[in-house]
Amino acid sequence: MRVTVVGCGAVGSLFAANLAQLDDVEVWAFDLDREHVAAINSNGLRLSGAGEVVGEVRATTDAAELPPSDFGIVATKCMHTAAAIEATAPAFAGGAVCSVQNGVGNEEAIAERVEHVIRGTTFPAGRVVEPGHVQWDVKGDTTIGPFEPSPAPAVEVERLADACTRAGMPTQAVADARGPQWRKLIFNAATNPIGALTGLTHGRVCEDPALRRLVSKLVDEGKAVATAQGIELDADPEELIDHAARPDVAYDHKASMLQDVEARRPTEIDYLNGGIARFGREQRVPTPLNDAVTALIKGLEASWTL
Amino acid sequence: MTDGIWVIGGGVIGSLFAAHLSRVAEVTLLCRRAEHAAAVSENGIRVSGRADFVGRPRASTDPTGLADAGFAIVATKANDVETAAAQLEGRLGDGSVMTVQNGLGAEEVVRDHGSWPQLSAVTFMSGTKLADDHVEYVLDTPTWLAPYEDAPLELAERTASLIVESGLKAEAMPDLEPARWSKLIFNATVNSVAALTGLPHDHHFAELEQPTDLGHLVRGLMDEGKQIAAAAGIALREDPWEMNVLATQRGSRHYPSMLEDVEARRPTEVDFITGALVREAERRSVEAPLMTAVYRLVKAREASYL
Numbered sequence: 001m002r003v004t005v006v007g008c009g010a011v012g013s014l015f016a017a018n019l020a021q022l023d024d025v026e027v028w029a030f031d032l033d034r035e036h037v038a039a040i041n042s043n044g045l046r047l048s049g050a051g052e053v054v055g056e057v058r059a060t061t062d063a064a065e066l067p068p069s070d071f072g073i074v075a076t077k078c079m080h081t082a083a084a085i086e087a088t089a090p091a092f093a094g095g096a097v098c099s100v101q102n103g104v105g106n107e108e109a110i111a112e113r114v115e116h117v118i119r120g121t122t123f124p125a126g127r128v129v130e131p132g133h134v135q136w137d138v139k140g141d142t143t144i145g146p147f148e149p150s151p152a153p154a155v156e157v158e159r160l161a162d163a164c165t166r167a168g169m170p171t172q173a174v175a176d177a178r179g180p181q182w183r184k185l186i187f188n189a190a191t192n193p194i195g196a197l198t199g200l201t202h203g204r205v206c207e208d209p210a211l212r213r214l215v216s217k218l219v220d221e222g223k224a225v226a227t228a229q230g231i232e233l234d235a236d237p238e239e240l241i242d243h244a245a246r247p248d249v250a251y252d253h254k255a256s257m258l259q260d261v262e263a264r265r266p267t268e269i270d271y272l273n274g275g276i277a278r279f280g281r282e283q284r285v286p287t288p289l290n291d292a293v294t295a296l297i298k299g300l301e302a303s304w305t306l
Numbered sequence: 307m308t309d310g311i312w313v314i315g316g317g318v319i320g321s322l323f324a325a326h327l328s329r330v331a332e333v334t335l336l337c338r339r340a341e342h343a344a345a346v347s348e349n350g351i352r353v354s355g356r357a358d359f360v361g362r363p364r365a366s367t368d369p370t371g372l373a374d375a376g377f378a379i380v381a382t383k384a385n386d387v388e389t390a391a392a393q394l395e396g397r398l399g400d401g402s403v404m405t406v407q408n409g410l411g412a413e414e415v416v417r418d419h420g421s422w423p424q425l426s427a428v429t430f431m432s433g434t435k436l437a438d439d440h441v442e443y444v445l446d447t448p449t450w451l452a453p454y455e456d457a458p459l460e461l462a463e464r465t466a467s468l469i470v471e472s473g474l475k476a477e478a479m480p481d482l483e484p485a486r487w488s489k490l491i492f493n494a495t496v497n498s499v500a501a502l503t504g505l506p507h508d509h510h511f512a513e514l515e516q517p518t519d520l521g522h523l524v525r526g527l528m529d530e531g532k533q534i535a536a537a538a539g540i541a542l543r544e545d546p547w548e549m550n551v552l553a554t555q556r557g558s559r560h561y562p563s564m565l566e567d568v569e570a571r572r573p574t575e576v577d578f579i580t581g582a583l584v585r586e587a588e589r590r591s592v593e594a595p596l597m598t599a600v601y602r603l604v605k606a607r608e609a610s611y612l
Contacts, residue, residue: 194603194606197502197603198606198607198609198610199607199610199611200606200609200610204609204610208602208606208609210605211602211603213602214598214599214602214603217595270518274518277517277518281517288526288595288596289595289596289599291517291518291522291523292523292526292596292600293599294518295518295519295520295522295523296502296503296520296523296600296603298518298520299499299502299503299504299505299510299520300502300503300504300505302503302505302510303503303504304504306506306508306559
């Protein structure tokens with residue numbers, strides 16, 4: 001089978017390089033970074049850290065070069081989903097496309113261009129250290145399931161999960177993948193903007209009782225929006241937040257949104273707190289604090305352009 | 307008011323008062339730093355912007371001369387009122403004292419140090435300190451004065467006349483609370499949002515087009531402030547939201563002091579401004595989730611660098 005990874009940053013590279021280890025999978029990658037693409041084509045896509053892998057991946061910056069694929073795995077930042085899928089959709093005319101991105105709203109954007117869509121949530125993480133080379137920081141599970149409004153057939157979801165699992169990226173196919181997605185969404189939305197607005201690491205956010213209460217209020221709003229949609233979370237975000245605050249886990253971790261803000265990169269706020277607020281409006285569930293932090297982060301982004 | 311006037315604190319507001327009043331009275335500026343006093347003694351205080359002149363107050367770091375003062379203006383930051391009041395204690399003889407801090411509570415702090423007749427004031431004028439001996443006068447909005455406790459209204463009226471004579475705007479009134487609370491709600495909102503977003507007080511603060519536009523948060527914060535004021539039995543003199551819309555239409559970008567403090571990694575006045583409202587809300591059992599959230603976020607932001 002043929003898999004095309006759309007957006008070959010850290011997470012996309014973890015899927016691409018690992019899947020390329022399988023004899024029965026041909027992997028392509030679409031990315032706009034010319035140096036990264038050139039390095040992948042000359043030397044392969046290299047992972048180091050949690051696993052040492054070099055994958056033979058055919059990379060391109062030109063979507064017209066992509067051959068028809070059985071599967072797409074979209075791993076761009078959320079704000080690039082619509083443009084990336086618009087460019088690559090012809091390659092997926094007969095296939096299914098899976099989002100492994102942060103936040104909510106990506107599957108909806110993909111479904112505007114592609115018939116069969118898979119909802120995915122993934123926990124492995126890493127960072128691009130140089131063109132063609134990704135540091136694999138954290139191993140973790142992935143959960144995928146059909147995207148209800150334009151679902152991929154269950155057998156296809158299972159075929160992708162099986163390939164990823166065999167490739168060393170443990171992936172579970174489920175009927176309803178919204179639980180893990182909203183669990184991760186609520187975790188990220190309750191912690192990322194607080195780190196970004198205050199400059200504090202995850203551990204320091206959690207040890208300030210007043211700030212930790214604010215985190216809980218953000219969690220509660222997210223849970224209410226999930227419940228209104230009939231989504232059952234697969235774990236309690238509160239427990240995951242406290243677990244991550246432990247010194248031996250992620251006390252010193254700077255949330256990715258804080259890293260974005262420090263580097264003055266656009267954040268994924270519209271797909272995190274903004275996504276909770278948007279689904280909240282649809283369900284008529286008020287989300288005043290998620291609205292507030294969305295407005296603050298968007299204000300922060302606007303301040304860079306003054 | 308034949309005796310000398312002492313202005314305690316040479317920030318923007320103290321410098322504007324000292325420079326202007328030196329044209330109509332004997333004025334001494336009490337500074338914290340010797341270089342500051344030396345610069346003012348040597349060069350006077352240059353005022354540019356809304357006015358253009360050099361004021362010639364005396365300047366000193368030594369409070370002993372306060373014995374001869376008839377009137378003292380405490381123009382320090384809210385955090386430094388305690389130190390200023392301690393300097394007055396046992397020195398300022400028959401004089402009276404005016405406090406002109408942001409937030410609530412400066413009067414009580416001064417009262418604890420002496421039984422002088424006191425005036426409460428809030429000022430809407432603003433400026434930028436360009437050097438120890440140079441202040442840019444940006445907004446020529448008035449200072450409002452009222453008697454504190456049993457001080458005579460006539461003292462407020464005489465003081466207002468003198469301030470007006472010196473070239474600044476001022477108005478005496480029997481009760482400051484309606485004006486003070488209008489400004490407090492305005493300041494708590496604008497300063498906290500500016501400090502968190504990095505935005506000067508500009509058009510973003512009044513935008514209401516998209517659900518995530520900053521104006522919704524600003525209005526939500528101000529609505530909470532109004533509810534707290536109502537619970538405290540205060541009839542506001544001006545509507546804070548209208549003040550906000552008007553100020554953002556002025557065209558000049560104003561950098562609220564809390565934003566300047568955060569950018570310079572200094573302690574902010576958040577406890578006296580936003581914190582004052584949050585404490586009032588708690589005392590009066592008024593729900594203020596947004597105000598509480600921005601208060602906690604600014605406190606945490608401070609904690610990240612202090």
